[in-house]
Amino acid sequence: MNQVAQELLQRIRQDGSINGQVIKVDRFLNHMVDPLLMNRIGAELASRFSESAIDKIITAESSGIMIAQAMATHLGIPFIYAKKKRPLTMTAFFAASSYSFTKEESTTLYVSNEVLLPGERVLLADDFFAVGSTYKAIEQIVEQAEASLVGAAVIINKSDRRDIESILTLADLAD
Secondary structure, three states: OOOHHHHHHHHHHOOOOEOOOEEEEOOOOOOOOHHHHHHHHHHHHHOOOOOOOOEEEEEEEOOOOOHHEEEHHHHHOOOEEEOOOOOOOOOOOOEEEEEEEOOOOEEEEEEEEOOOOOOOEEEEEEEEEEOOHHHHHHHHHHHHHHEEEEEEEEEEEOOOOOOEEEEEHHHHOOO
């Protein structure tokens, strides 16, 4: 386990909690944010894609924004966040539905066709990967845009999928 993973695990034990699949991190990651920790996590995840040809990072509003921005900063590329409400100014867009188990609701995600272009290579960034609902919605949006989803990076992967880059997995939290 690398230094960033150890720091995150210590922080979860100190300022958060783990109750089965529910990991409470709202005091430092996804409600109140420790920007220095987020920057270190972003640097670690970005380093895993530094040799990849990525045009943009994509995430879903709102919990993924912090990690997407940190990673985008370290990679020197823009990031897009799929909006949960479509503004009047967004006249042409891609959309897909995503279900949040934490919030127990379905949401439509919207991305303007002005910010996601055909042929672009995008990387999904998010705080958690659980059952893949956000991943599937982003995958559909990227497909609608005729762009390519080249990978995914999350802070904590709660699934058995090993093709998702993460700082911690559920197995790490069980130790």
